Amino acid sequence: MAGHATVPSSPEPSSLRALPPSAKLVVKTLEYEGRLTQAELVESTRLPxxxxxxxxxxxxxEDLVTSRISFADARQRVYSLTTAES
Structure with a gap:
């Protein structure tokens, strides 16, 4: 589809099975929305x-997510799926 960002491939399903539902939701949110800060993840997932x-x-x-310091605000970290930036 034109105008849509490419979606990175999901982590292996077997690596997600043992994780809590909240972690699975965070993975799916990062998969869909791309790089996000913790505050943006809280807003997007509606989790505490x-x-x-x-x-x-x-x-x-589990090496499924990586974080980097935000260029916009060095006090925050930006999270993304490891598979998106391997």
Missing amino acids: DRTVRYALRELED
């Missing part, structure tokens, strides 16, 4: 900040 923070930690531990 603490839940998103835990999900991101789990996903980073």
Whole structure:
């Protein structure tokens, strides 16, 4: 489709099976929307900040998500799927 961003391939389903539903939702949100800050993930998923923070930690531990310092605000980190930037 013209005008739509390409969607990166999802992480392996087997690597997601053991993760909590909140982490799966964060993966799907990043897959659909691309790079997001924690605050943007909270807004998009409607999950509590603490839940998103835990999900991101789990996903980073599994090497499914990477984070970088935001150029717009060095106090924030931008998260993306590892497969999108491998």
